[in-house]
């Protein structure tokens with residue numbers, strides 16, 4: 001097939017005076033782009049890279065791809081990850097991964113949590129702050145975890161995200177409002193282990209209805225491949241990171257990633273994590289690939305809490321969680337990338353190979 005790889009390269013991103021140093025931490029490196037192109041070419045596809053900006057409108061009709069491999073994170077706007085797919089839909093070009101609605105939803109953590117809550121899926125209790133003076137909901141208790149509503153790669157997440165009292169809460173809100181110019185999400189702080197689960201595939205059965213309340217109802221997995229759980233080995237990181245999977249660990253220390261995969265967890269807990277992952281994938285409308293992040297409450301028998309879903313998980317072959325998980329399952333990087341492509345091609349009824 002003729003494949004256009006669409007991504008936002010860190011080195012192509014706009015810059016301006018006074019921009020935050022972590023502004024483009026979620027964008028991709030040339031290494032990732034080259035690796036994905038290599039993986040697609042290894043299966044005989046003809047691959048062109050296009051920067052995922054407004055130039056797509058002009059470039060795509062020239063390149064005429066059969067399908068786009070989309071990993072665009074976007075630059076600006078509260079639904080920036082949904083912008084390239086919106087263009088692709090206007091141009092009627094097939095693309096890999098989740099569609100506009102899911103990408104916009106998942107970028108907004110509070111919106112995602114509202115959907116999870118409707119389906120009775122466990123996510124930490126929360127409150128969204130849009131202004132400095134908003135009072136704290138009396139049902140929430142310190143310590144709380146306070147982060148931006150719409151960032152990734154640990155942007156705005158550091159030891160100061162854990163707030164112990166009103167004064168610290170207000171300081172963190174101020175930081176988020178000034179630096180990220182968006183609402184802040186305050187959640188119950190889940191103290192415990194950090195686990196992430198990767199998934200590729202698509203559900204084959206009808207899935208639109210509300211999750212059954214009965215916990216003995218059959219669990220729907222058919223069509224999904226869930227990789228082994230990856231635990232971030234927090235004990236190996238500098239004490240200043242305070243046991244949190246911070247921006248610093250995800251960017252500065254990324255090449256020196258400490259993890260356990262498969263995570264050493266009891267089988268029944270892994271089974272619940274697999275089920276929650278499939279359920280989150282389903283209720284947020286993910287397609288082809290996603291990663292779901294969890295924390296296990298050490299004060300409640302490792303009860304899992306869903307932090308977020310990433311429908312555009314990092315695909316750096318060296319250190320991205322999903323790639324490590326796939327490798328732990330015996331998959332090659334080429335196998336992973338081409339499975340994502342083939343899942344999408346299958347949905348559109350395109351001839352594969």
Ligand SMILES: Nc1ncnc2c1ncn2[C@@H]1O[C@H](COP(=O)(O)OP(=O)(O)OP(=O)(O)O)[C@@H](O)[C@H]1O
Nearest residue numbers: 124145151152153154155187188189190244245293
């Ligand atoms: N409620 C919470 N309780 C405890 N720790 C939390 C909580 N929310 C977030 N964290 C910590 O902050 C990290 C980053 O949070 P989250 O996954 O929401 O952000 P992110 O920046 O979008 O991550 P990603 O890189 O996966 O896109 C988590 O992996 C976890 O270590």
Ligand SMILES: [Mg+2]
Nearest residue numbers: 153293307308
């Ligand atoms: Mg995360």
